[in-house]
Amino acid sequence: MSHGRARHALHRQGNAGHRLVPVPALTHHRIKEPHMLRREFVKYLTAGAAGQFILPVSGASAATPLNVVVIGGGMAGATAAKYLRVWARKLALDALVSVTIIDKSDQYVSNIMSNMVLTGEKTIANLTYTYASLKTKYGINFIKATVSSVDTANGWVYGKLNNTGSDILLNATPFNRLILATGISFxxxxxxxxxxxxxxxxxxxxxxxxxxxxxxxxxxxxxxxxxxxxxxxxxxxxxxxxxxxxxxxxxxxxxxxxxxxxxxxxxxxxxxxxxxxxxxxxxxxxxxxxxxxxxxxxxxxxxxxxxxxxxxxxxxxxxxxxxxxxxxxxxxxxxxxxxxxxxxxxxxxxxxxxxxQAADLTRSVLGPAGLDADGRWAVVDERSYKSLVPKVYVIGDSIKSANQPKAGHIGNQQAKVCADAILRELSNVALYDAPVTNSACFTPVTTNLNSQYGAMASWLTATFRYGVDPTDNVSRMLRVSTNIESPGRPSKDNFSSMGKWFTSLMQDVYS
Ligand SMILES: Cc1cc2nc3c(=O)[nH]c(=O)nc-3n(C[C@H](O)[C@H](O)[C@H](O)COP(=O)(O)OP(=O)(O)OC[C@H]3O[C@@H](n4cnc5c(N)ncnc54)[C@H](O)[C@@H]3O)c2cc1C
Missing domain, CATH: 3.50.50.60 (FAD/NAD(P)-binding domain)
Structure with a gap:
């Protein structure tokens, strides 16, 4: 598949009666923030330059500093941490925005492509990412620890440093925003x-x-x-x-x-x-x-x-x-x-x-009141990923969403919506009320062992936008398009695009 063909398919869908929205890059190119967000963001920067929205640098010290702790440095958590710092810098607010990731491991192994480890075409080492760039390029703090509990009222996080010993206090400064990005449990x-x-x-x-x-x-x-x-x-x-x-x-x-x-x-x-x-x-x-x-x-x-x-x-x-x-x-x-x-x-x-279900820590921090009726998934406002617990946001696979799938690509996008919402709040800028996210999944269908076909893949994509659901009058992320799968048959071309898509996505998260 080529990027152009995916866009074309979505645009055709748009012309066929669905509302047409700009589609974020899927493959070949570096993944970018959802287009609507990006446009808003540019507006935000421009307005800030005029002194209308964002804090002028001279007034920055008057604002409350943000101490954000992100628990879980996977696809969603690492993206949120990175974009909080990237965008804070763009807004000249980086002195006010401190971000700390806490994860059990100082290496992240991607689930995406891990089926190819089973067939021997990839190794775990091929799919392993570190937090080195996030620390050095973006000034993000990293603590290796298994978090056991959180005092959300006072901003303290407790757990086992380096996964050993008894629970201790992990953060030196209390957080005033917590992002839970802990994935799933079974x-x-x-x-x-x-x-x-x-x-x-x-x-x-x-x-x-x-x-x-x-x-x-x-x-x-x-x-x-x-x-x-x-x-x-x-x-x-x-x-x-x-x-x-x-x-x-x-x-x-x-x-x-x-x-x-x-x-x-x-x-x-x-x-x-x-x-x-x-x-x-x-x-x-x-x-x-x-x-x-x-x-x-x-x-x-x-x-x-x-x-x-x-x-x-x-x-x-x-x-x-x-x-x-x-x-x-x-x-x-x-x-x-x-x-x-x-x-x-x-x-x-x-x-x-x-x-x-949502990871154990997320379920225990939110408690039954912060979870869906089954007590499994985190209830969030999909414009910001704010949970029902004050100061706590949840992104990625842990959330309850009527339409957005549980996937790394969309977790990356939810993280950007969440980072944008937190920075808007810091800057007293209204929440953007129609964020767009996009999901893309490439799937290998045959392996290199296949003498007849070689390695082939297919793909599936969908786009979502926040709005009022006409079926029940509740606002949530709605499908802008139905699921669109790659046209024709699984192909070698798709397999090659899959590699480029994966590299772009992982670079956007960890580089
Ligand atoms: C076989 C397979 C193939 C996939 N293919 C695709 C694909 O093609 N495209 C796609 O978009 N998605 C794909 N996915 C899905 C994707 O991997 C997940 O949706 C994505 O990883 C979810 O991101 P997350 O940040 O919510 O969770 P995760 O990436 O799982 O990250 C959670 C992090 O939280 C940490 N953590 C959890 N609890 C604690 C705690 N108590 N203390 C400290 N740290 C903690 C974990 O160590 C982990 O690093 C695939 C998944 C699988 C299994």
Whole structure:
């Protein structure tokens, strides 16, 4: 795909009756802040120069300094920290804006592209980023610690420095803004895990999710490499909402390709609780539907299937896992692949991706009053990402959003909207009330091992804008366009664009 084609597709969509908004750069070029924001921002700077909005430098000392603590230096948190400092400098407010990232790790491993670690095309080292540029280029402070609790009223953060010892106070100066960008945690309570200690000392090692890249990815990769050819693999998809909607389908595709070459005779089962009328995947039905039907003959796609139990067993030295499945809905929507009665699948490698929720820290800091009715996701104002707890903002995968997906690209954009909102507040400038965000996901569909096709990819994009939802009169981020998937078939051209998009995105976050 070329950048021009993506824009063209969106513009056509706009002309077809949707409101046309400028589309932020997707590929090839450096990712930029959403266009509407950028335009507003320029207006903001110009007005500031005229002394109308932003603080004149001479008056800056009269303003309250901002002490922002960002917990979580992943895709969303690192972007927010960077753009707070970048834009504060542009506004000549940098002396007033101090930003500290606190993260468990001083290295971030990207989830994006981590399916290619499973197939050996990338390594964890290829996907590892540090905070060095954020510290040296933008003057951001970094503390390596696992945060355990936050006193939001007084601005104190407590946790284990370098992840060891007892909890201590981590910040020397109290924060007056806190950004929680801690991603997701897992809720495995929807199935039972019965794995004897003779099979795995730690039963969770029987079912690596590999949905937070790093040690989990390596664990799953090793299980795949060591499995016996002819035995099978299963990937189970969680109920929505979950991080990266196309991710499990992408994983099934690249693993099917890898298995075909490396483990002849092995099949991969993709277990989906969702279902569609025609049996094609609910996400990117054209691209994945084509790949499932025409390329990956060793991929068995099962819809309407809910995992209820995983049972481990040994046969010689081989560790098997039996996945018990029941129909998710009593009414199967198709006769192609929707499960109609309980069944079981026995595999050697079980990649169980559990149900998700906002990370534990975010849920405990916000408390039930700051979460949605299920107590899972953070309730925020999508114009600023302000939570219901004073001084606390939440961005990235932890938030409840009716329309925006949980993805790194959009987390990067939410972070910029949040940084802009915080700086406006500092400068007594009204909140911008119609921010635009854009989501883009490139998905590898075949690997370099594929002798017929080579490495191919597809993509999915959507644009969102804040406004009143006519269905219930509530304001939120609305889809400006429906999801748009790459036209035609997965292609080598898309695969090459994917590399450029990924490099641009990660540079925008960490460089
Ligand atoms: C296989 C896969 C493929 C994907 N592909 C794409 C893609 O193509 N495009 C796309 O846009 N997205 C993709 N995603 C999704 C994307 O990776 C996530 O949506 C994104 O990382 C979310 O960003 P975040 O900042 O909310 O969370 P994260 O990036 O997970 O960052 C959270 C950070 O918080 C830290 N943290 C958590 N709790 C604490 C604590 N108590 N104390 C200190 N630190 C803490 C963690 O260490 C981590 O660094 C993919 C995901 C997967 C799993």
């Amino acid at each position: 809720d495995p309570s929807t199935f039972t895990l019965n794995v004897p200690s003779t099979v795995y000392a730690n039963p969770w090692e029987a079912i690596p999710h590999a949905w937070q890249a790093g040690t989990q990815t390596t664990l799953l990769r090793n299980q795949l490499v060591n499995m016996t050819a002819g035995n099978h693999v299963a990937v189970t998809i969680p109920v929505s909402p979950y991080r990266c909607p196309p991710g499990p389908y992408e994983r099934a595709c690249v693993l099917a390709d890898w298995l075909r070459v490396k483990k002849p005779g092995s099949k991969i089962y993709l277990i989906d609780p969702g279902q569609t009328a025609d049996g094609r995947p609910p996400v990117e039905p054209n691209n994945f539907g084509y790949a499932f039907a025409n390329i990956h003959k060793n991929l068995v796609y099962v819809q309407n299937a809910r995992l209820t139990a995983v049972t481990g067993s040994l046969a010689g030295t081989t560790k098997f896992k039996t996945l018990s499945l029941v129909p998710n809905s009593a009414t199967p929507l198709n006769t192609v692949n929707a499960l109609a009665s309980p069944t079981a699948v026995k595999v050697e490698v079980a990649n169980v991706i559990p149900k998700m």
